[in-house]
Amino acid sequence: MIRLLVDIILFLSIFIFPWWISLFLILFSILIFDNFYESLIFAFFIDSAYSFSLFSNINFFFGMSIFVSIFFVFSYYMKRIVEFNFFK
Amino acid sequence: MNYLFKNKKSTIKKLPKPFLLVSIFIVIIILLNFLAPHALSETVHWVGYPFWFLGGSVRDIVYNTSNFFKTKNSLISENKFLREKNTELKTNLLNQEIIIKENKKLNEILNRNKNKNIILGYVISWPPSSPYDTLVIDVGADHGVEKKDKVFFNGLVVGEIYDVFNRTSLVYLFSTSGSKVNVILNEKTPVIAEGIGGGNFIIKLPKDIDVNSGDKILLADTATGLMGSVEYVETKPSDAFQNVFFRSPFNIFEIKEVQVLNEK
Numbered sequence: 542m543i544r545l546l547v548d549i550i551l552f553l554s555i556f557i558f559p560w561w562i563s564l565f566l567i568l569f570s571i572l573i574f575d576n577f578y579e580s581l582i583f584a585f586f587i588d589s590a591y592s593f594s595l596f597s598n599i600n601f602f603f604g605m606s607i608f609v610s611i612f613f614v615f616s617y618y619m620k621r622i623v624e625f626n627f628f629k
Numbered sequence: 630m631n632y633l634f635k636n637k638k639s640t641i642k643k644l645p646k647p648f649l650l651v652s653i654f655i656v657i658i659i660l661l662n663f664l665a666p667h668a669l670s671e672t673v674h675w676v677g678y679p680f681w682f683l684g685g686s687v688r689d690i691v692y693n694t695s696n697f698f699k700t701k702n703s704l705i706s707e708n709k710f711l712r713e714k715n716t717e718l719k720t721n722l723l724n725q726e727i728i729i730k731e732n733k734k735l736n737e738i739l740n741r742n743k744n745k746n747i748i749l750g751y752v753i754s755w756p757p758s759s760p761y762d763t764l765v766i767d768v769g770a771d772h773g774v775e776k777k778d779k780v781f782f783n784g785l786v787v788g789e790i791y792d793v794f795n796r797t798s799l800v801y802l803f804s805t806s807g808s809k810v811n812v813i814l815n816e817k818t819p820v821i822a823e824g825i826g827g828g829n830f831i832i833k834l835p836k837d838i839d840v841n842s843g844d845k846i847l848l849a850d851t852a853t854g855l856m857g858s859v860e861y862v863e864t865k866p867s868d869a870f871q872n873v874f875f876r877s878p879f880n881i882f883e884i885k886e887v888q889v890l891n892e893k
Contacts, residue, residue, distance in 0.1 A: 559757035
């Protein structure tokens, strides 16, 4: 139930809040929930809605998605060392 | 003699499931980037259309609420400043109308009358919402907007249409950090201006080119695309170049209405 509420808040934040608030909420949610795959979908949403080519030589449109993916993998290993107990 | 274990333990370590799924996601992203980067953008814009309007309403409520707590003194001084600015702008507007009429006459003489269509659009998403310094406006292909159309705010060119969807369009701001645009300095010198974000630009010029504060900057593609005026010129004795800083005279984050120029 809490996870569903967080999903709704994250979805709305993409369109309502500044991007750095959305990114902070996404990264925070990755840390407190197990296997928060929705974060990848939300990052993809942000890139699809607002992105244009980041570099002049290569057309690359999914910077946020790649960043969140890397953080997701990083958090997997970090959670083995540090335990986050917000909802337990 | 060596004996095999009854149950041979597999020595191959399996990759964790999240790692596998993220890897598949990254591969899909890279494939989409090179094959169809905007395949799902139309869907996202269609879904986000009502929520962007909701975001605009929330923003207005927060802005009005914060104004409620302003002190009387700050409101009085702001009111005085705005009245003086209004008088100055009215005078400038009179001059501008004369110049526009003259420009139209000259275009007719030189037979340069193109079929121009101006489409009015409202901004529904501003840079703080977008991490890529882009605007989303509420006009799209259904209203006649096309890619590369120039976007104006009060006669000043702001950017161009980067992507068009049915009901919305994505506007690429010329002042986006790292972007380069061809401009004309003081109506004679063609140069390249580099955006540094927030409506600010920088031009690198040789020192012997004469530049002063207040010199006008025009977009090279359009004859009347005024972008701003020179704010500050930085020179160093040891450097053969000078840095010219200019900015748009309005706040990008407060634009509500834009005009899209569609030249057929």
